[in-house]
Amino acid sequence: MPRADAQRNRARLLEVAEEVFAERGTTVATEEIARAAGVGIGTLFRHFPTKEALLQAVYLARLRRLTDDAATSPSLTDWIRHAVEQSRVKNAFAEALTEAGIDPRGAAAEVHRDLLAAIDTMLRRDQSAGTVRPDLQVPDVIALLAGASRAVEVSPTSQSQVLNVLFAGLRP
Amino acid sequence: MPRADAQRNRARLLEVAEEVFAERGTTVATEEIARAAGVGIGTLFRHFPTKEALLQAVYLARLRRLTDDAATSPSLTDWIRHAVEQSRVKNAFAEALTEAGIDPRGAAAEVHRDLLAAIDTMLRRDQSAGTVRPDLQVPDVIALLAGASRAVEVSPTSQSQVLNVLFAGLRP
């Protein structure tokens, strides 16, 4: 199983890891993830030489998806709604990385920059259109998104109310 | 050493545990907490037969403080602001609130009930006064508070903006 299957394995590991980390927290044994992906631990560690590296990769993949969505989303609120709906349970990744002593900005500078840029574009556009409060900045948006995800995680049945309140608060 | 010292030990352990968990995450070794509290590991386990039990106790203590604050707070937003400001480093409160979320396990039931009741009182009062949207329910409030704590944790410099947006969104 050469290059082709190797890449498939890597992709599968990432996918499975995201799910498992989400469902059972970032403290799950790496072996659990390997098992869930149907590969030996050796394979997992060949692709990600460290549990932290795996965590990083999962985290970066998430950021990339967020960035892509931001680039094509019609509005900031649509993007937030989508992101919150997507965020599978326990999105404790940033936290995990922070705990691990890794500054996500440092480790993943480019991806981070892209995400910030994409948010910035959306934000300015909507602010110009007068649909979003003008005093909002990119870091605030990130904080609010993280908060909304957490809120929905705490009380899934409150999802629509949480978004209602947030979107109402975002209006100028 | 009579009961007095035992109780003092228990109190000190709770206090120290909250600090250490907040600063270094809930994965710190229990021995670290014992050391920080100046007692032997055996003493810690005498007071809290399980690490889980210690965590629970810390969370319950937090919930009790939240409840007390709710009982004396002039308004829902004041309470939220106070809670968010209090939330020490890390997602201290958020975690506590997650636990409070829906599934109040056994012994903690009473504390949870009290907190929900206190929030309910505040909420109804403010809704009657017309300062808070009428479609809001107690679980939504908890979710929003957890979210706000998380948001501030992610971007501490966004604290006032986060609260601005949240409070704007809470208005009817």
Place this chain on the structure above:
Amino acid sequence: MPRADAQRNRARLLEVAEEVFAERGTTVATEEIARAAGVGIGTLFRHFPTKEALLQAVYLARLRRLTDDAATSPSLTDWIRHAVEQSRVKNAFAEALTEAGIDPRGAAAEVHRDLLAAIDTMLRRDQSAGTVRPDLQVPDVIALLAGASRAVEVSPTSQSQVLNVLFAGLRP
């Protein structure tokens, strides 16, 4: 089992570790040593926080015994004979430590110094008495002892001949 038994455990671990390392090489699993000593691995690691630390401790204990013997030995050759006879199989400790990147001199400065001093005393005494070649220096003695131990290890039946040759070569 307080202090008393703890010290007994430590001593037993050292003793057993020396034997097992000697018999089976320094690559034996630490767990083997714990088992042979009749304690859990946890106990082993409580006493020696690292396999390397255990290796060090065993090595230092050997050096100390060599030093003590040197202090009381009537002559250099008696000391060498005794040391060679004592050296259980595979005395690969120095090697192990060198491989591990530890300079024994650095890590165990004092013990080393004492040994060198003891050898120096013996050597000068015998050289003054005219029983040992005057051009010999302390490092040569150490090298020769290490060599003799190795020689006997390679061919145990040659022990007396190896010593005969060595002692003949040591004479002025």
Place this chain on the structure above:
Amino acid sequence: MPRADAQRNRARLLEVAEEVFAERGTTVATEEIARAAGVGIGTLFRHFPTKEALLQAVYLARLRRLTDDAATSPSLTDWIRHAVEQSRVKNAFAEALTEAGIDPRGAAAEVHRDLLAAIDTMLRRDQSAGTVRPDLQVPDVIALLAGASRAVEVSPTSQSQVLNVLFAGLRP
């Protein structure tokens, strides 16, 4: 790639393995050796079905060189001097000699026999000439050579003194 390249690979692996084992100990990962030889790990295992087999092959190559030298050396002491000077870092030869010691495993029997015969020839010649003690036997010679290599390895600056003492001891 015909037989030629395969043999070249095998030779290169042996050469590189000797160097790497000598420099970094026999615990280096086989993959390191493959990498250093510029071949895939699969190729290494095709030529040497086991790490043990590779080690054996390296040792045997050394023994063969020792044998060849013995066949052409003018005297036992010259041979020993040459062997000790050759012994690369670490106890390369010593280990090889340990293996040669007593228990020539299966396939290596012939090489061992040749070496012992070559030493025997030298030894008898020099004993007849009266330049070497008559009570010395072949295993003693092997042991002494192994010991000398080890001694020089322990204290490289003592090389000439070690040889002085040894050669003095070898005289009748």
Place this chain on the structure above:
DNA sequence: CATGAATGAGTATTCATTCAT
């Protein structure tokens, strides 16, 4: 034949929990 991805047993180390003192 060569390659290198996959495998999984093995290893050092940690940590919650127990228990003798």
Place this chain on the structure above:
DNA sequence: TATGAATGAATACTCATTCAT
């Protein structure tokens, strides 16, 4: 009651070996 040594299951990671391409 407090202490901390002992315990061993659990975990991240390595490495010899196999095998599909």
